[in-house]
Structures are given as C-alpha cells and as structure tokens.
Amino acid sequence: xxxxxxxxxxxxxxxxxxxxxxxxxxxxxxxxxxxxxxxxxxxxxxxxxxxxxxxxxxxxxxxxxxxxxxxxxxxxxxxxxxxxxxxxxxxxxxxxxxxxxxxxxxxxxxxxxxxxxxxxxxxxxxxxxxxxxxxxxxxxxxxxxxxxxxxxxxxxxxxxxxxxxxxxxxxxxxxxxxxxxxxxxxxxxxxxxxxxxxxxxxxxxxxxxxxxxxxxxxxxxxxxxxxxxxxxxxxxxxxxxxxxxxxxxxxxxxxxxxxxxxxxxxxxxxxxxxxxxxxxxxxxxxxxxxxxxxxxxxxxxxxxxxxxxxxxxxx
Numbered sequence: 001x002x003x004x005x006x007x008x009x010x011x012x013x014x015x016x017x018x019x020x021x022x023x024x025x026x027x028x029x030x031x032x033x034x035x036x037x038x039x040x041x042x043x044x045x046x047x048x049x050x051x052x053x054x055x056x057x058x059x060x061x062x063x064x065x066x067x068x069x070x071x072x073x074x075x076x077x078x079x080x081x082x083x084x085x086x087x088x089x090x091x092x093x094x095x096x097x098x099x100x101x102x103x104x105x106x107x108x109x110x111x112x113x114x115x116x117x118x119x120x121x122x123x124x125x126x127x128x129x130x131x132x133x134x135x136x137x138x139x140x141x142x143x144x145x146x147x148x149x150x151x152x153x154x155x156x157x158x159x160x161x162x163x164x165x166x167x168x169x170x171x172x173x174x175x176x177x178x179x180x181x182x183x184x185x186x187x188x189x190x191x192x193x194x195x196x197x198x199x200x201x202x203x204x205x206x207x208x209x210x211x212x213x214x215x216x217x218x219x220x221x222x223x224x225x226x227x228x229x230x231x232x233x234x235x236x237x238x239x240x241x242x243x244x245x246x247x248x249x250x251x252x253x254x255x256x257x258x259x260x261x262x263x264x265x266x267x268x269x270x271x272x273x274x275x276x277x278x279x280x281x282x283x284x285x286x287x288x289x290x291x292x293x294x295x296x297x298x299x300x301x302x303x304x305x306x307x308x309x310x311x312x313x314x315x
Contacts, residue, residue: 012097012184013090013173016081017272028085034284035078041287042067044301052300058136059125062118063290065145066247069114070283073107076100077178077279097179098160105156105181109206113148115248116210117141122241123217127224155202162198166190176272178279214248243290250285254278 017027049055049064080100084090092100124135159181166188174183181199185192221241228234254277291297 011091011093011172012179012187014081014084014092014177014179015090015173015175016084016177024085024088028082031078031280032082034280035074035082038074038280038284039071041284041291042071044304045287045290045297048297048300048304051304052296055296055300058121058141059118060296061141062114062121062145066111066114066118067287069107069110070286072103073111074280074283076103076107081177092179097174097184098163100179101163101181101184102156102160104178105159106152109152109155109202110148111251112207112210113152114145115244115251116213117144117148118244119214119217119248120144122244123220125240126221126237151206155206159195159198159202162195166192166195176275180275211252218245243294246289247282247286250289251278251282254282 018024045067046064049060077100080092080096084092121136125132128135163181163184166185167190168187169189172187174180174187176183185195185199188195218241221237225234225237228237254274291301
C-alpha cells in the first residue's frame with residue numbers, strides 16, 4: 001500500500017466492530033443469517049406481487065420496488081464485510097471503496113424516495129378515493145420510479161466526483177464496517193468544504209424534503225380518517241397505511257438517530273453499531289412488517305407455493 005501525506009492511497013482498512021478473534025465467527029454467523037433473511041424475505045415479496053394479478057396495483061408496485069432496493073442496499077455492504085471476516089482481512093481497495101459509497105448513497109436515497117411515493121399513494125387512496133385510479137395511473141407510477149432513480153444516481157455521482165478530487169493522508173483506517181461517506185471524508189488531507197456543503201444541501205433537499213412530504217401526507221390522512229363515522233371504517237383506513245408508517249418510522253428514526261448520535265458522541269464503534277439498524281435491520285424487517293398484517297400478501301404467497309384452501313385448511 002502506498003500512502004503518504006498529500007498522496008493517493010491504494011486501499012483503506014475497514015476496522016469493523018471488533019478485532020477480537022473469538023468474536024469473528026459470531027459476527028460472521030449473525031450477519032450472514034441477517035443478510036440471507038433480508039434477501040429471502042424481500043425476494044418473496046417481489047415474487048408474490050409479480051405472480052398475483054390482484055396485487056398489480058400502485059401500492060404493491062412500490063412495495064416490490066422497495067424490496068428490490070432493500071436487497072441491493074444490504075448487498076453493497078454485507079457481502080464485503082463477510083468476506084473480510086472470513087479471510088481475516090480488513091482491506092478494501094480505493095476503487096472498491098468509491099464504488100461501494102456510490103451504490104450505498106444511490107440505494108439509501110432511493111429508499112427515501114420510494115417511501116415518499118408510497119406515502120403519496122396512501123394519501124390519494126384515503127383522501128381522494130374516487131379519483132385514485134385516475135391519479136395513480138401506471139404512467140405516473142412509472143414516472144415516479146424513473147425520477148427517483150435518475151435523481152438518486154445524479155446525487156450519488158455528484159458526491160463521488162467531488163470525493164475523487166480529494167487526497168488522503170497516511171491514516172487510511174475507517175472505523176466502520178463499510179466505506180461510510182462521512183468517515184471517508186474525515187480521512188482527507190485536502191479541503192472538504194465543497195463536499196460538506198453538497199452533503200448538507202443533499203440532506204436538506206433529499207432527506208428533509210421527502211420527510212416533510214411524508215409528514216404532510218399523514219397529517220391529511222389522519223384528518224380524513226377522523227371524519228369517518230364508523231369505527232370499522234376508521235380501522236380499515238388506518239390498516240392500509242399502518243405497515244408503511246411502521247417502515248417509515250423505523251427507517252427515519254434509526255438513520256436520524258445515527259447521525260445525531262455521531263454529532264454528540266465521537267465513539268466510532270457505537271456509530272457503527274447504530275448504523276446496522278438502518279442498513280441491515282430495517283431492510284430485514286420490512287418483509288415481516290408488510291406480510292404479517294397483510295392478508296393479500298399472505299394469500300399471494302400461499303398461491304405462489306401452490307397451496308389450496310380446502311374446508312378452511314391450507315394444503
């Protein structure tokens with residue numbers, strides 16, 4: 001590895017969670033099981049929505065896209081970490097680190113945009129039910145997905161191009177289990193002011209903007225639900241957005257908590273552990289949240305596995 005003051009580096013070192021050898025098999029088994037659960041669970045959601053024609057609606061169209069993005073999101077970090085644990089190596093090449101940061105930022109922002117699109121879908125379904133099929137037409141849904149991909153890709157490209165202009169010092173150890181953007185910026189020897197300004201602008205525009213939109217959508221949804229006279233009607237309306245609200249709360253609360261905790265405390269290990277919540281745990285829990293309380297998903301999964309209902313029993 002060639003490293004020195006104001007020179008380029010060939011690789012970084014990912015310190016991970018622990019350097020103790022006896023903990024490595026435990027970490028490997030834990031994250032492997034979480035990764036496989038994430039991939040398998042989200043893949044089932046995708047297969048269920050594709051195979052069942054009754055789920056060819058905007059709500060499940062966005063859900064299948066969210067599941068695909070969650071698979072890609074975890075795949076940018078966990079496989080590399082598992083490989084490093086298995087080979088007892090902490091190294092990641094400079095190119096590999098840049099590529100990992102590009103796709104991590106891409107899928108993180110995509111997650112936010114898809115969750116926002118799902119909130120708008122629930123807003124239209126509950127607040128404007130008579131115009132739902134007209135407003136949420138296939139063209140609009142496809143356009144929302146396309147714009148999400150384009151804006152996320154351009155943002156990730158911009159931030160990584162600004163990163164490539166930086167030079168790094170001899171200290172190339174990243175106190176994280178993946179190339180976390182802020183941690184890499186802290187290792188730079190050159191001026192990071194443009195990077196910081198773009199980073200804060202992106203957080204406000206692509207983080208705060210969608211979050212404000214989600215809050216506005218649910219304020220209107222709650223207002224519309226309160227106007228429903230029957231208790232059964234209120235429960236049915238709320239149940240259609242309960243799963244999405246749970247996922248939004250889990251994703252935003254954990255991600256915001258990570259960045260707030262990193263601003264308060266300088267403990268890199270605690271920041272790494274907290275990052276697991278929104279990078280690994282949230283994508284893993286999404287299929288359970290959407291399937292446990294969703295009769296349509298359960299029915300689609302049973303139909304996908306060739307099950308038939310006979311006299312109230314599934315065979």
